[in-house]
Amino acid sequence: MDTGNTSSAIGPVCRDLGRLSTRGELGSFLARVMKDYSPRDIRQLVEGFSRKINDVDPDYRIRITEKVAEHLLGTWQTIRLMEQQGAFNRLTGPLPSGAQQYWEMVAIECEGSVTTRNIRSRFLRYLLGAFSMFVLLKPAHPAGTPFPGGDSVEFVEGMYYCPVRTKANDVGGALCPFCPAVQTPEGSELTSPYTASEYRRQQFISHYYQNYNG
Numbered sequence: 715m716d717t718g719n720t721s722s723a724i725g726p727v728c729r730d731l732g733r734l735s736t737r738g739e740l741g742s743f744l745a746r747v748m749k750d751y752s753p754r755d756i757r758q759l760v761e762g763f764s765r766k767i768n769d770v771d772p773d774y775r776i777r778i779t780e781k782v783a784e785h786l787l788g789t790w791q792t793i794r795l796m797e798q799q800g801a802f803n804r805l806t807g808p809l810p811s812g813a814q815q816y817w818e819m820v821a822i823e824c825e826g827s828v829t830t831r832n833i834r835s836r837f838l839r840y841l842l843g844a845f846s847m848f849v850l851l852k853p854a855h856p857a858g859t860p861f862p863g864g865d866s867v868e869f870v871e872g873m874y875y876c877p878v879r880t881k882a883n884d885v886g887g888a889l890c891p892f893c894p895a896v897q898t899p900e901g902s903e904l905t906s907p908y909t910a911s912e913y914r915r916q917q918f919i920s921h922y923y924q925n926y927n928g
Contacts, residue, residue, distance in 0.1 A: 724837055728821040731844075732814040738805035740813070741849045744841055745797035748790060751838055756787050759835045777860050785856050789842045792850075805849065813848050816892045820844075823887045843889045853895040867895065875899075 727747070734740045760783040767775055796802060820840045824833060843854035853859075853876060857869040865877035874895035881890075881897075 724824045724833065725821045728817040728824075732817040734813075735808060736805065737807050737809055737849050737851075738802040740809060741793070741796060741802035741805060741845065744845050744849070745793050745802070747841060748793050751790065751834075753787060753790070755834060755838055756783070756790055759786060759838055762835055774860065774862065781856075781859050785859075786839075786842055789845055793845055809848050810851070810892075810894065812892050813844075816844060816848070819887070840889075847889070847892055847894060851894055853893050854889040855893075855895075865898065868898070 731740070731743060734743060760779060763782060764775065764779040767778070770778075820837070823840070824837055846852050846854045846856070853867055853874050855867050855876065857867050857874065859867040861867075861877050863877075867874065867876045869875075875898040876890075876893065876895040877898045879890055879893060879895050879897040
């Protein structure tokens with residue numbers, strides 16, 4: 715499925731995605747779209763992300779970049795494997811609420827892309843995020859994703875907890891409002907205490923999501 719190289723070509727695809735009703739339908743559709751992408755596109759997405767957070771602590775930048783690369787490539791491979799195994803035919807359950815609004819948001823966000831590479835990377839990021847959240851019912855940022863201050867996304871007794879789940883809801887284009895994870899409770903023993911100031915954490919969150927758009 716050729717999604718084209720312009721935001722105007724992505725708009726109709728987003729409308730088609732917004733009309734789907736089951737997890738299996740979405741998985742099959744995304745598998746067809748993924749045929750336009752390769753591991754090279756994943757590497758370009760990760761490299762762009764790493765460059766844009768070049769001003770954060772070097773050790774942290776390495777850790778978060780490695781986690782992002784592992785997750786994005788793994789998700790791409792999972793989509794292809796599930797298609798080969800016919801797994802999407804068995805996913806007859808309904809899509810989570812908010813899926814249609816997600817694709818409306820994606821179409822708007824991609825309209826701001828001005829270069830072919832930027833459009834492809836931005837749309838790829840949203841496609842992979844949708845697969846994690848709506849087909850696998852997992853966070854777009856997987857368990858183990860680190861955040862400043864020693865916190866990370868965690869999976870405890872069947873529930874995903876994210877330390878920034880509600881802190882990025884007001885950042886344009888963020889995946890958080892659609893994520894199945896819940897906010898890590900303040901003072902929870904699930905994670906180690908924050909060591910960074912609230913201002914620095916919020917500053918990083920905004921910087922991270924704005925730059926992760928591709």
